[in-house]
Amino acid sequence: MNKVSVLFFPDNLVAHVEPGTSLLRAASYAGVELKSNCGGEGTCGRCLVKVKDGRVKLKGKGNISAKARQAGLVLACQTVVDGNVVIEIPRDSRLDEHKVLLGEKEILVEKDEELAEGYPLQPLCRKFKLSLSAPTLIENASDLTRLQAALRSEVDCNDIHIGLNTLRTLADILRAGDWNVTATVAQLNGCADIVHLEQGHSSRQSFGLAVDIGTTTVVVYLIDLETGMTLGKKGTYNKQARYGDDVITRMIHASEKVDGLQDLHKAVISTINQLIDDLLAQGHVSGDDVHMVMVAGNTTMTHLFLGLTPKYIRLEPYIPLAASTPPVSAADLGLNINQNAFIACFPSVASYVGGDIVSGTLLTNMAKADEIILFIDIGTNGEMVLGNKDWLVTAACSAGPAFEGGGITFGMRAMKGAIEHVVIDPETFEVEVSTIGKMKPMGICGSGLIDCLAKFRETGIIDRAGKMQSDINTPRMREGDDGYEFVLVPGDVTECGKDIVITENDVKNLLRAKGAVYAGIRCLLKAVSLEESAIDKVLIAGGFGNYINIRDAIGIGLLPDLPAEKYVFIGNSSVKGSRLALLSQDAYREAQELGKKMTYIELSAGNEFMEEFVSALFLPHTDMNLFPTVTVVNKA
């Protein structure tokens, strides 16, 4: 049969396939990775593409909205080629490197290119095309005075600064452009800073980066500062992991090892540079055109990013070196972008409530809300903010890395091969698992662990205290090296060839993690004398937070027993808040205010947290009145 060509746009990649081949398969031949959670069944509705030219046939209807269809989109898995075709792939349909990083499953994904309500597009860094009058013997102001005068009305700011490096280029640039000049100006904290100059009225774009530095993963968005469009998103693991998986270990490394601080500083800069290089290459953007970076990270990450010691964050009374840090230049940190680019970090509230939480709080708009909102970001730490337009309280609890797979025998991060969902037959104790990427199971990630704990409890595999019920009738329950364990997947069908088990010790670790988060929520509520029922909405952020089953999370007592409709997943709110601040001077200002407005509750002061924590070490809780919709199971 004669093959036909399928050209994928904008990649300009071609596949030569037989007529009748699905676009999903053709894309894969061409090297274009499309999202597809359902394996080409047409049910997930993610592999949307647009047929620009040529003939195709629809194989089936598939899960596609009327709106998408009207926009000329089809599901690649449900569409087969019938001649040479040209296919355009929307950014949303592309598979990114790391599933949990970039939020493609985020509920709010459709809002990605819009800014939060009330924030008009007014980027922190903008280009101004100016036409200056040429000087004369009489009108003989200096070049800088002339430029400042012309800019003043544009930026609505009297205080216009310029760094020595940029200043040194001014005279020749003004004359080369015959007094037409394009000035790139960063505006933060009431000052305007000229960060770049080009001769004439430049058509070059100006770009910014929104950065989320997580303990585990780092995400960077490349953003067109004129349109506000996100041109690319990349995420990868924080290279600091080589010095320790969790924040505490890294703080110890930074504080106690010779050059330890430099090690960690360089590791995160190198991580970010790698993402930057990839994004720039992919977007065909020159690093010289990147003039502004907005960074959100937890307090320790922000310290390490700037090369500030986090030593005293770890030691009582847990004091950061700086909550609000000065803007620095790319040259100060060695970022692979324009060396005069401005780098600003979100302020922290306290040592364990950092800029990432301020960024998330900004994104949620909760500081402008009438209703009472609980915002939770569950990662290695569990940080939470409660409040509305009148008040905001915040706290952090050491949830530990269990939900990220740390300290769990077969725990792993949410990546390909990780068990993300678990179903257990209450009679036979047979187990069905689904893995990320439909691969052979390699381990189990946070959402899978929550499922496990919930199902273990429901089926009576464990009791309310987390103790394995060794007398249940299944060979999956067995005695291992460290006590009882339950075989989730036998070795003959796992990637690693070993039985994937959950041990009693794993259960204990999970209980501590969920107990800490719930106790934190309780303490926040007590601090403002409210009951759980007062919460109007719960916003769950974090890569981890996207995949959890709310009913299961309530069932194990991780989250308050509220109606499911009160829960909203907001994905990586840290990087999205960074993007918001990068694109809105109002939002940036608001973030500075938020840093001061949020009242931090130190959970390690007093006994309250400890009492709440101990009460929360049961499934779902010692006080069942707090979980009225959760049924107590009593097997055995």
Added chain:
Amino acid sequence: MNKVSVLFFPDNLVAHVEPGTSLLRAASYAGVELKSNCGGEGTCGRCLVKVKDGRVKLKGKGNISAKARQAGLVLACQTVVDGNVVIEIPRDSRLDEHKVLLGEKEILVEKDEELAEGYPLQPLCRKFKLSLSAPTLIENASDLTRLQAALRSEVDCNDIHIGLNTLRTLADILRAGDWNVTATVAQLNGCADIVHLEQGHSSRQSFGLAVDIGTTTVVVYLIDLETGMTLGKKGTYNKQARYGDDVITRMIHASEKVDGLQDLHKAVISTINQLIDDLLAQGHVSGDDVHMVMVAGNTTMTHLFLGLTPKYIRLEPYIPLAASTPPVSAADLGLNINQNAFIACFPSVASYVGGDIVSGTLLTNMAKADEIILFIDIGTNGEMVLGNKDWLVTAACSAGPAFEGGGITFGMRAMKGAIEHVVIDPETFEVEVSTIGKMKPMGICGSGLIDCLAKFRETGIIDRAGKMQSDINTPRMREGDDGYEFVLVPGDVTECGKDIVITENDVKNLLRAKGAVYAGIRCLLKAVSLEESAIDKVLIAGGFGNYINIRDAIGIGLLPDLPAEKYVFIGNSSVKGSRLALLSQDAYREAQELGKKMTYIELSAGNEFMEEFVSALFLPHTDMNLFPTVTVVNKA
């Protein structure tokens, strides 16, 4: 390429250079400063040296007399090395220590340790000894927030900045001093910047530098910022001289030579660093304790100091890159002091009225005066300011380097061996000279030249137009290679062994120089419709200005014919004004205002200056009514 060695005798200093390097450049590498007015073009004929041994090649002929050539001399700038060589440097060719730099003869020297009236001691950079409260779990503000809060009341400023380098030291310093800390804070333009931190209540002093960058000479004062005491003063030649004696030649070098701007930037930084090193060694002060530098220079010098191109200052319509420049750090410029030290420059008024004049104007307090003051700074350029508390006008005229010895056959700067005073017997034409340092005469400097011109006119050696009267009865009057000349000192009593003469051409050059200054003064007066008699006081600044005989200066028509008591010498007002601004925040602010308040009169616009200049090319002037006290002499 293999380098060759150039040994300079009698200094025994060696430079290792590539063959083809000029002896002038090699001398500079070796640390031997030769005279060179033309920037190595071979036209000034001053960099004579003797090749004692080894091979050299002549690059060009250059301006060298047959006699010098016969004596085995070559021009260092026109001679390149072609192997290992030994070079002897005659005394005449050496730049020597400069008498006029530090104002030891200044009239106002006794006031040196007081600040100008109305300015209390409040240095731009101060140390604050703070005792912070230790943080607790409840009172858990960040280190930086804590420090800023404590400083805020001290510095009376909300906007307290800190650079990344200093910030990085904060956490450990606070704890090492048990929450006692000493913060060094620079306060300019309404902001406070923490530039240095020390643990505990430090007893270390904080020092500042007041710098005057002249085209010819550079002067630095080392100042104790607590007491305001000047601990040391040093001056030396601006090493930029190797690229040309005057501002114009240097601007051409900076604009047209590859790395020309860098050459000049590095030369002035190296000049200042040498003075800094000397001052620090002499005062037993560590460079780390120098936190603030206040710099005054003419517009071109300020540009070159900061590495800003002066290219467009030279070209009509004569526009500086920046009149007011941002503060920079020592690290930005490579100064040998604390790398975070703040460096601020006085603003310029225009391309030819620079920060040195603003500094001088600040020092004179004329912007607060009721009486009308004329402030003149005569160097290579003649800059002048006229006005009082209500108005200030300023202008600059190209006086040329004649008063600094440039373009005068035996002209030299005011250094040892220079004739500084001349008396001529009106009958016998016998001459008595006195030299700086009571040494054998080597040449004649500015004050000597003014004396000469006045005495020549009074004794009828020249007529009012400057023409030599060849018929006067003395063998001192003779015909030379370039017309008539008058022998001031015969070669048997001079250091150089040659007759020191003044030629008719020298007289013409001096007439042009004095004419330009006087024409400038006239134009300023006309701009405000005043007569000379309206001037209440004339303040004369500049190293040169200290040594001139006022009656002679009036006699030749250089200065207005006003009573001698109206004249006051104020010495190097540029460095003194720098010291004032360094020690007074009010004065610094006033200087910023002055830069904007002074109205610049561009003398090259319109014909007025040219007409005044032509009228002033007589002795004392075409219009004798302007010089009622000067007697017209009619000999012959």
